[in-house]
Amino acid sequence: MRALEGKVAIITGGNSGIGKATAKLFADEGARVVITARRKDALDQAVADIGHGVIGIQGDVADLEHHRAVAAAVVSTFGSADIYIANAGVIDLKPSEQVTDEVYDRHFSINTKGVFFGVQAIAPVMNDAGSIIVTSSLAASKVLPHHTAYAGSKAAAAAFAKNWAIEFKERRIRVNILSPGPTDTEILGKLGISAAQRGPFLEHMANTIPAGRLATSEEVARAALFLASDAGRFVNGIELNVDGGMSLI
Numbered sequence: 001m002r003a004l005e006g007k008v009a010i011i012t013g014g015n016s017g018i019g020k021a022t023a024k025l026f027a028d029e030g031a032r033v034v035i036t037a038r039r040k041d042a043l044d045q046a047v048a049d050i051g052h053g054v055i056g057i058q059g060d061v062a063d064l065e066h067h068r069a070v071a072a073a074v075v076s077t078f079g080s081a082d083i084y085i086a087n088a089g090v091i092d093l094k095p096s097e098q099v100t101d102e103v104y105d106r107h108f109s110i111n112t113k114g115v116f117f118g119v120q121a122i123a124p125v126m127n128d129a130g131s132i133i134v135t136s137s138l139a140a141s142k143v144l145p146h147h148t149a150y151a152g153s154k155a156a157a158a159a160f161a162k163n164w165a166i167e168f169k170e171r172r173i174r175v176n177i178l179s180p181g182p183t184d185t186e187i188l189g190k191l192g193i194s195a196a197q198r199g200p201f202l203e204h205m206a207n208t209i210p211a212g213r214l215a216t217s218e219e220v221a222r223a224a225l226f227l228a229s230d231a232g233r234f235v236n237g238i239e240l241n242v243d244g245g246m247s248l249i
């Protein structure tokens with residue numbers, strides 16, 4: 001039997017990178033999957049690439065109405081959900097003196113508020129003994145250059161997750177934090193640094209990972225599968241670093 005046979009999974013930011021790889025793996029493992037994101041073309045492409053009847057819903061995680069619409073669509077299509085992955089996120093690397101109001105608000109409206117109100121809307125339509133995964137980042141616990149605003153937004157989301165692990169205990173919904181280290185996805189092209197700076201930055205990152213390379217999105221997806229599936233059924237309230245050991249250095 002496949003690991004997620006009969007389960008319904010919702011993955012935000014599912015049209016790219018880690019979210020898309022996770023949606024593909026979960027669908028391959030038998031889940032009925034809903035993915036969300038803003039860019040319609042990339043969403044349609046992901047639906048076609050993933051196959052398995054995956055459903056794409058366009059929207060912005062910073063918009064509370066979007067989360068309510070996703071919850072309503074899941075109820076009308078499947079009745080309920082089993083797995084929710086609050087994965088959508090953005091990063092804009094800047095030294096703190098260059099962080100504008102807009103940059104700060106973008107991090108916190110998507111990476112933090114988007115997670116909070118996503119779980120607020122989706123948890124009520126989840127089955128008991130479900131699994132919520134909050135995608136944070138190694139940057140939430142390890143100081144990395146120019147990550148301050150991003151790190152704060154991800155640390156807050158991780159704090160939400162630990163509180164939810166207790167808040168949802170009566171319903172036996174497990175809530176865990178997935179914290180990737182540097183992972184080779186589209187986000188590396190959206191870091192807010194110049195193309196000239198990107199090469200040395202990524203080389204520096206790879207050199208600080210014991211494996212000597214960045215993770216692939218599929219490797220992070222495998223960790224999400226562990227947390228979402230029966231393999232992780234007694235794992236609750238943890239932060240799982242998927243960083244090739246980078247946290248040690």
Ligand SMILES: NC(=O)c1ccc[n+]([C@@H]2O[C@H](COP(=O)([O-])OP(=O)(O)OC[C@H]3O[C@@H](n4cnc5c(N)ncnc54)[C@H](OP(=O)(O)O)[C@@H]3O)[C@@H](O)[C@H]2O)c1
Pocket residue numbers: 012013014015016017018019036037038039040042059060061062087088089090091110135136137138179180181182183184185186187188190217
């Ligand atoms: N790659 C890394 O090195 C790394 C390391 C640590 C943590 N993470 C975290 O892992 C998660 C996935 O990142 P990734 O590397 O897979 O990056 P990615 O390929 O850029 O994917 C980000 C996803 O989030 C979606 N998204 C962004 N803003 C959104 C919004 N306001 N509303 C709805 N969806 C939104 C994007 O779709 P649209 O643009 O179409 O909306 C996209 O699907 C993020 O939370 C990121 O912070 C990544």
